Amino acid sequence: MKDPIDLRSDTVTLPPLNMRKAIARAQLGDDVYGEDPTVNDLERMVARKLGKEAALLTPSGTMANLLAILSHCSQRKRLLVGDLSDIWKWEAGGASLLGGLVYDPLPTQPNGEIAIAAMEAALYGEQDFQRVPAGLICLENTHCWCGGKALSLEYLARVYEFAQRRSLPVHMDGARLFNAAVSMGMDVRQIATFADSVTICLSKGLAAPVGSVLAGRSSFINNARRLRKMLGGGMRQAGIVAAGGIYSLEQMVDRLSEDHANALLLAQGLAEIPGIEISLELPHTNIVFFTLADHELSLKYFLYSLENEGVRVSELGRRRLRAVTHYGVSPEDIKFAVEAVGRALARTRAAALPVAEDFQPWHQEAEGPLEMTTLVP
């Protein structure tokens, strides 16, 4: 049995053999003492690429974002964040729970932007002592929930100018910033220039097993380094992690264009399947959202059948299916996945399960039970 084509996320990427070799060869030291040469190399490399003074390796993007927020804001400040951002939706409320900060989730437009007018409205009447003063603006680029949209430079410049006028720092959650840069044919530095701090993830499409990096001014990174220790993110021979990251940045960036081409292929293929609903606006990068046009069909059963066909996608938001292309997924895999979606949809229609009950694996549907080969027990 072939391994399933796993399109749930680009976090499922496994390190290439040569990356593993680079990890094995890495020079190591104690990074809490600042003595791991490979970590120091990675941090300098990221700072240089992003045009920032300094950078800091973290175990995850969630921690990098949290450190950025805590380093920019003292307690009792308010974060202007998109209501569909990772920071607001999927980072477990760390800024409130650990930082004494208040989230102010603002409407996200379909292209991933927060309208400047919405920020302006959120800042209206700041002087009133009844309000929690704003402390930071957070943007996400590319925007995951909005289908991997890259924010335009023109928008970023306007936000940055607006923020500077209000003396507010801007943090960019650039978990997939390299996808943005590659899709726009630009250097990441040109994008990062419109933010005071930037998070990048090494462990998504760049295929490193672990790690994210936060970049910004030296004083800001010094502060973040102290907070990283507080949160338990001070890692010792972290060059093991950093070596993978260096390999990612040297070898895995340019190939992201293959993922973008595959996402386009996938979107086009899915759009041809009657019964699949997909935004006709083509993906900018590596994320494709789609749904079943017939809301009476059991989505759980569809996912189960698709998995049985050897393809995995995820549900991100109610009845929103997400497929992400990444290292290890080929154009042939995409062709296979499109056909599998067609078959799983036909099977779902045939099963005609009432949505009210929705499908549970213990259902014995009319066709007889499916052979489960890939679902975890």
Ligand SMILES: *Cc1c(COP(=O)(O)O)cnc(C)c1O
């Ligand atoms: C994945 C992701 C994160 C968090 O990264 P983890 O390493 O999973 O903690 C943050 N922001 C965005 C946009 C992401 O996609």
